Amino acid sequence: MTYCLAIRVETGILFASDTRTNAGVDYVTSYRKLHVFRPAEDRIFTLLTAGNLATTRQLLDTIDRDLRRAPNGESLLSCQQVFEAADYLGRISVQIQDQHRKALAQSGVSGDVTLILGGQIRGSAPDLVLIYPQGNYIGTSEETPYLQIGETKYGKPILDRLAKSHLSLEAAARLALVSLDATIRSNVTVGLPFDFALYETDSLGWPLETRIEAQSTYYQNVSRTWQAGFENMFAGLTPFPVGAPR
Amino acid sequence: MTYCLAIRVETGILFASDTRTNAGVDYVTSYRKLHVFRPAEDRIFTLLTAGNLATTRQLLDTIDRDLRRAPNGESLLSCQQVFEAADYLGRISVQIQDQHRKALAQSGVSGDVTLILGGQIRGSAPDLVLIYPQGNYIGTSEETPYLQIGETKYGKPILDRLAKSHLSLEAAARLALVSLDATIRSNVTVGLPFDFALYETDSLGWPLETRIEAQSTYYQNVSRTWQAGFENMFAGLTPFPVGAPR
Numbered sequence: 001m002t003y004c005l006a007i008r009v010e011t012g013i014l015f016a017s018d019t020r021t022n023a024g025v026d027y028v029t030s031y032r033k034l035h036v037f038r039p040a041e042d043r044i045f046t047l048l049t050a051g052n053l054a055t056t057r058q059l060l061d062t063i064d065r066d067l068r069r070a071p072n073g074e075s076l077l078s079c080q081q082v083f084e085a086a087d088y089l090g091r092i093s094v095q096i097q098d099q100h101r102k103a104l105a106q107s108g109v110s111g112d113v114t115l116i117l118g119g120q121i122r123g124s125a126p127d128l129v130l131i132y133p134q135g136n137y138i139g140t141s142e143e144t145p146y147l148q149i150g151e152t153k154y155g156k157p158i159l160d161r162l163a164k165s166h167l168s169l170e171a172a173a174r175l176a177l178v179s180l181d182a183t184i185r186s187n188v189t190v191g192l193p194f195d196f197a198l199y200e201t202d203s204l205g206w207p208l209e210t211r212i213e214a215q216s217t218y219y220q221n222v223s224r225t226w227q228a229g230f231e232n233m234f235a236g237l238t239p240f241p242v243g244a245p246r
Numbered sequence: 247m248t249y250c251l252a253i254r255v256e257t258g259i260l261f262a263s264d265t266r267t268n269a270g271v272d273y274v275t276s277y278r279k280l281h282v283f284r285p286a287e288d289r290i291f292t293l294l295t296a297g298n299l300a301t302t303r304q305l306l307d308t309i310d311r312d313l314r315r316a317p318n319g320e321s322l323l324s325c326q327q328v329f330e331a332a333d334y335l336g337r338i339s340v341q342i343q344d345q346h347r348k349a350l351a352q353s354g355v356s357g358d359v360t361l362i363l364g365g366q367i368r369g370s371a372p373d374l375v376l377i378y379p380q381g382n383y384i385g386t387s388e389e390t391p392y393l394q395i396g397e398t399k400y401g402k403p404i405l406d407r408l409a410k411s412h413l414s415l416e417a418a419a420r421l422a423l424v425s426l427d428a429t430i431r432s433n434v435t436v437g438l439p440f441d442f443a444l445y446e447t448d449s450l451g452w453p454l455e456t457r458i459e460a461q462s463t464y465y466q467n468v469s470r471t472w473q474a475g476f477e478n479m480f481a482g483l484t485p486f487p488v489g490a491p492r
Contacts, residue, residue: 158476198488
């Protein structure tokens with residue numbers, strides 16, 4: 001499975017993903033799910049992918065092919081705003097899924113992919129959207145500044161508690177790590193290493209990337225501190241009012 | 247929706263549930279999902295229910311009818327061990343679902359119910375099982391001393407961190423409250439009041455019951471302390487190694 005998330009804060013956008021891929025439980029491999037495109041100096045896009053690995057591969061190849069064909073036809077270079085890029089990716093995604101739908105359905109397999117696209121084009125603000133397998137998309141809001149795809153539920157409670165627009169990019173990365181850590185504890189098909197990319201608003205440059213490996217002392221330290229913090233917090237709660245009047 | 251859980255600890259079994267029921271988002275009501283049966287002095291059962299409300303009602307009615315018919319036929323009085331009661335409930339459940347399956351399928355509705363049954367019959371140890379809609383069941387283990395039904399994912403990470411067999415019944419109740427609190431923050435179709443029942447091993451008596459209402463000062467205190475604890479823990483983590491070498 002997969003867990004990817006992005007958090008939009010006032011100073012930029014944080015992207016994070018795991019790298020675990022599985023076809024059944026006996027074919028587990030590691031794939032990059034965080035992809036950065038900077039086809040020109042005036043634009044930068046980061047794409048997170050969850051779902052069918054073959055659809056994802058064909059989608060990435062199609063994006064590249066369309067960029068090579070530019071300025072002929074539609075591509076990440078032809079769009080004027082991030083939402084147009086989302087619309088373009090949504091259409092490619094649906095097209096690829098349609099191409100394989102019949103054959104996949106015969107094997108009981110879904111070709112669906114769900115995407116998170118964030119980026120900025122000079123002249124407009126950064127934007128962050130989630131593109132559904134059906135090709136339409138949603139954005140973030142002031143109250144819900146994050147988007148998630150894949151195995152989203154285990155890592156959601158901590159985001160609901162702590163994800164706020166005023167976080168720094170560094171704090172957003174720290175929060176994403178904690179959300180990923182919660183997920184891998186409850187679902188073995190999400191796994192390390194984790195990829196992070198921090199995009200600073202108006203930089204229009206390559207985002208700062210960090211890969212956190214399983215043996216990372218930083219990760220192990222965070223994971224241990226977090227677990228110990230839970231144990232302390234729990235021990236400090238007022239005892240439950242056993243048998244109190246209903 | 248629903249979220250129910252039970253934790254088996256060395257000194258007994260803790261049961262907890264929310265009370266929110268919804269048929270769509272515009273018909274939300276409150277129903278009890280925690281049911282205690284003590285048909286004789288030598289046996290006690292606590293049942294948690296998730297799923298179709300009509301199937302649940304007919305299941306409860308059938309349990310009562312079979313108890314009134316005892317000692318004729320099968321009932322909670324005829325079984326010698328808790329697993330036999332689980333098997334009996336599983337069969338009733340499948341039977342009721344089968345009765346309504348065709349009509350419900352025509353409306354695109356599922357009649358499924360999933361149950362947690364815990365209890366004790368004199369002469370054997372307490373037992374705790376989860377009964378699937380298909381009528382079969384699973385138990386707990388030393389490593390995973392809890393069972394969940396309904397909207398299980400949001401409340402699972404905290405159980406994976408803190409649910410241990412050596413917890414006291416009081417601590418298990420406190421942990422269940424925290425798990426319920428995490429769930430209602432992320433899913434509005436799970437809601438207060440919460441019902442708790444604490445069964446002490448070998449008491450064979452009625453479990454100690456507590457209902458926690460939304461306005462409960464204990465709940466509000468726990469919920470606030472927990473949220474503040476998260477904020478402190480998060481603020482105390484070492485900053486993320488932004489742009490460190492991959």
